[in-house]
Amino acid sequence: xEHLFPQIAKKTPVSSAAPIKFIITKTVNSKxxxxxxxFPCHVLSGRVLTQNSPVMPQRTxxxxxxxxxxIQSIPGKKIAISPLKSPSKNIKPVxxxxxxxxxxxxFKTIIPLATQPNVQQIQVPGSRFHYVRLVTATTAxxxxxxxxxxxxxxxxxxxxxxxxGAVRMSVPIVPAQTxxxxxxxxxxxxxxxxxxxxxxxxxxxxxTPLPQIQPNFTNLPPGTVLAPAPGAGNVGYAVVPAQYVxxxxxxxxxxxxxxxxxxxxxxxxxxxRLPLNGLTTAETTSRPRKPCNCTKSQCLKxxxxxFANGEFCNxxxxxxxxxxxxxxxxxxxxxxxxxxxxxxxxxxxxxKGKEGESDRRHSKGCNCKRSGCLKNYCECYEAKIMxxxxxxxxxxxxxxxxxxxxxxxxxxxxAEVRVxxxxxxxxxxxxxxxxxxxxxxxxxxxxxxxxxxxxxxxEVLEATCECLLEQAKKAEHTHQPQAEAERMILEExxxxxxxxxxxxxxxxxxxxxxxx
DNA sequence: GAGTTTGAAACT
DNA sequence: CAGTTTCAAACTC
Numbered sequence: 001x002e003h004l005f006p007q008i009a010k011k012t013p014v015s016s017a018a019p020i021k022f023i024i025t026k027t028v029n030s031k032x033x034x035x036x037x038x039f040p041c042h043v044l045s046g047r048v049l050t051q052n053s054p055v056m057p058q059r060t061x062x063x064x065x066x067x068x069x070x071i072q073s074i075p076g077k078k079i080a081i082s083p084l085k086s087p088s089k090n091i092k093p094v095x096x097x098x099x100x101x102x103x104x105x106x107f108k109t110i111i112p113l114a115t116q117p118n119v120q121q122i123q124v125p126g127s128r129f130h131y132v133r134l135v136t137a138t139t140a141x142x143x144x145x146x147x148x149x150x151x152x153x154x155x156x157x158x159x160x161x162x163x164x165g166a167v168r169m170s171v172p173i174v175p176a177q178t179x180x181x182x183x184x185x186x187x188x189x190x191x192x193x194x195x196x197x198x199x200x201x202x203x204x205x206x207x208t209p210l211p212q213i214q215p216n217f218t219n220l221p222p223g224t225v226l227a228p229a230p231g232a233g234n235v236g237y238a239v240v241p242a243q244y245v246x247x248x249x250x251x252x253x254x255x256x257x258x259x260x261x262x263x264x265x266x267x268x269x270x271x272x273r274l275p276l277n278g279l280t281t282a283e284t285t286s287r288p289r290k291p292c293n294c295t296k297s298q299c300l301k302x303x304x305x306x307f308a309n310g311e312f313c314n315x316x317x318x319x320x321x322x323x324x325x326x327x328x329x330x331x332x333x334x335x336x337x338x339x340x341x342x343x344x345x346x347x348x349x350x351x352k353g354k355e356g357e358s359d360r361r362h363s364k365g366c367n368c369k370r371s372g373c374l375k376n377y378c379e380c381y382e383a384k385i386m387x388x389x390x391x392x393x394x395x396x397x398x399x400x401x402x403x404x405x406x407x408x409x410x411x412x413x414x415a416e417v418r419v420x421x422x423x424x425x426x427x428x429x430x431x432x433x434x435x436x437x438x439x440x441x442x443x444x445x446x447x448x449x450x451x452x453x454x455x456x457x458x459e460v461l462e463a464t465c466e467c468l469l470e471q472a473k474k475a476e477h478t479h480q481p482q483a484e485a486e487r488m489i490l491e492e493x494x495x496x497x498x499x500x501x502x503x504x505x506x507x508x509x510x511x512x513x514x515x516x
Numbered sequence: 517g518a519g520t521t522t523g524a525a526a527c528t
Numbered sequence: 529c530a531g532t533t534t535c536a537a538a539c540t541c
Contacts, residue, residue: 296535302525303535341526368523376538377522 291316299323300334302345307334310346350383365391373398374408456500464496 292313294304299321302308306316306323313323322330338345349363362380365388371377373387373396380387380398387398397404471492475485 290537292536294536297525301535303537305537308525338525364524366523371522371538375522377524379524382538 292318294318294321298330300327300331302338308346349379350385360385361388362391365389366393367391368393368396370395372396372404374404460500464493464500467492467496 289305289309289311292299292304292306293316295318297303297307299307299313299316299318300323304313304318304323306313306318311323312325313321321327322334324331335346344363347363350360351363360383362383362385366373366378366380368378368391371381373381373391373393376382378387378393378398380391386400387393387396399405468489471489472485475488480488
């Protein structure tokens with residue numbers, strides 16, 4: 001990413017350090033998510049790149065000294081990388097969103113890294129970013145050159161425990177068995193994560209240095225490097241968002257291992273969203289993005305919400321979709337086209353306010369003409385913000401004092417209250433039914449207020465029905481009017497119920513006396 | 517679910 | 529940059 005890191009664009013002498021495979025950079029996409037793919041550089045987040053992309057040649061960035069890097073082309077390399085945050089104050093938002101990820105269904109896959117020490121963290125002073133170096137055992141030497149083709153490059157990866165100031169980059173290692181408990185789609189071998197024919201690949205996960213990291217994998221942000229504790233085992237793990245794996249699985253370039261213990265949820269796809277920026281965990285986890293329905297754009301234009309958000313299409317209803325790893329070349333080209341047309345294309349449209357939501361506003365403003373900016377056609381309204389002076393809308397009613405807007409808000413609030421009440425009522429009813437079933441269900445070991453038997457047995461029902469039928473016949477024989485007949489039957493039903501209840505109570509008392 | 521409306525994106 | 533077309537989502541019936 002020469003334009004972002006001009007200082008590293010120049011090739012510099014390689015030191016004794018092992019080669020850095022990738023730089024992690026960052027920006028945000030149009031919906032406030034951390035977005036990396038669109039940038040015409042060799043740094044793509046959590047995705048596999050192909051060297052032969054016409055858009056940008058993939059390169060390896062070699063760091064020797066903190067300030068000196070070089071970029072070298074490595075033909076035939078495919079590398080997946082993810083964002084890496086510095087341990088600065090920027091950490092917090094990253095963690096808050098990265099952990100939650102896309103939705104509650106999102107999980108992280110922990111890829112065991114093998115034994116050779118080939119994941120290294122590099123800190124570049126003055127840079128807001130951290131760099132991670134993934135090298136094979138053969139390249140972990142001091143050659144400074146990338147290794148040759150390999151089919152198990154990742155297998156030798158091992159995170160290093162690096163302390164970056166107050167932030168420790170790793171957490172205690174866990175045994176391999178633990179993977180099954182935390183990763184729905186564990187990979188039996190990292191080597192299987194990235195294998196191709198004849199070409200070497202590496203998977204670089206975002207190694208977010210977070211002081212808040214806890215040894216709970218479900219809370220780890222994507223790309224967390226789990227390094228072995230001193231004296232512990234020799235295998236490390238890296239946590240990557242599951243959607244990456246989903247995409248990787250879909251890729252013709254990459255073969256992923258599927259676990260026999262955890263069948264891959266091929267039918268369940270997650271939005272391949274990258275770590276977010278500007279949205280809270282709750283927002284991102286409770287509101288997975290809707291699948292798109294594109295038919296003509298191949299999901300490679302900004303019409304497509306997935307594409308516009310820097311996401312792969314996943315679980316969408318689109319036709320002829322190119323927004324996936326299978327069409328990486330076309331996708332990169334489309335990204336470049338969009339950026340050529342508008343360099344801000346993938347940046348958030350809604351600027352984040354300095355204090356509270358009131359400061360949020362649409363970066364370009366809307367151009368609504370007929371909706372009064374009070375329908376979701378309006379991007380401002382959709383983002384739940386007021387129109388601003390930069391909007392060019394006609395007949396706007398989306399401003400603070402607008403009576404129409406207030407009415408709409410009240411209606412929305414009322415509707416929400418109704419939904420909540422209905423939900424609460426349903427919950428209560430469900431609870432009552434459940435409780436009732438518990439009370440009437442046969443319980444071998446009686447306790448509390450439960451009855452020891454089920455009294456409404458088949459026999460009891462039959463007897464009750466016979467009684468009711470008998471009452472009906474009686475009414476018929478005596479030529480009672482229909483209303484009177486119904487009354488007699490109901491009365492008999494009442495008697496039946498009383499007898500059943502009485503028997504139940506008596507049986508319970510008997511049962512209690514003999515301590516059954 | 518089909519058809520219509522809408523406004524952003526894409527195109528000219 | 530303005531006008532037009534395309535597109536997919538939002539909306540209505």
